[in-house]
């Protein structure tokens with residue numbers, strides 16, 4: 211990857227994660243990941259207000275579930291899903307082709323620096339794909355430039371970890387009593403856009419209108435049963451077990467399975483989650 215020039219060098223770690231390690235796992239488990247957040251989709255798409263003929267950008271589209279929904283709503287318009295992960299984009303492309311959505315397109319680009327055309331999009335949306343930029347100020351300036359005057363920006367991002375049972379439960383269980391290092395709140399990662407003041411500052415500095423933050427709380431789905439959920443959780447956070455000895459690892463896995471079993475519902479394994487639905491627009 212040393213010869214890759216289409217990403218901002220600050221995003222190289224994210225490229226490594228999403229294009230190789232995590233991205234391969236996410237692609238293999240595409241259905242699970244897409245379904246995990248499906249309860250937020252109605253609110254996200256309603257806020258996006260996509261109309262026939264719109265040009266839509268889905269930022270960090272992953273395997274493309276929101277791009278497909280956007281393409282369907284855009285009708286004679288188009289939806290472009292962009293992402294750093296080639297394995298996830300391959301699934302996105304295949305799925306859109308299989309269901310016959312010729313107006314869904316995908317591109318392997320770094321949204322922070324990609325030279326989108328000026329005023330290209332009526333709607334820029336993202337389902338948890340906007341929190342991984344090394345330089346969010348540069349990224350949102352680039353996205354604002356690509357948004358038409360009056361165009362909308364709609365982001366689904368996580369609220370802070372204490373309001374997200376899925377994250378606090380799994381990290382506490384897998385920490386197995388160890389004190390894990392806490393990344394700085396503004397480091398790229400799932401919680402980097404959990405502070406409304408900080409996000410507002412970045413969007414306003416990028417030329418977007420002062421955003422609104424709507425709090426949403428929904429169960430997050432981890433699969434139909436403990437076995438599937440364990441595979442899902444360990445695929446994402448299993449690295450936390452790397453330096454445990456065999457006994458500690460055995461006990462920790464047991465604790466994880468117990469916790470998952472306690473979260474079995476009639477709809478599968480579900481944990482509480484809390485997100486911000488952030489909406490803004492480019493002033494005319």
Ligand SMILES: C[S@@+](CC[C@H](N)C(=O)[O-])C[C@H]1O[C@@H](n2cnc3c(N)ncnc32)[C@H](O)[C@@H]1O
Pocket residue numbers: 221224228229243244247269270271272273274275276292293294295298319320321322336337338339340342343
């Ligand atoms: C948590 S996943 C969300 C995927 C998808 N939106 C969904 O809801 O299933 C975050 C995605 O953002 C993508 N991403 C991270 N940084 C990016 C960047 N600079 N440009 C484009 N995509 C990026 C990752 O590759 C990953 O697929």
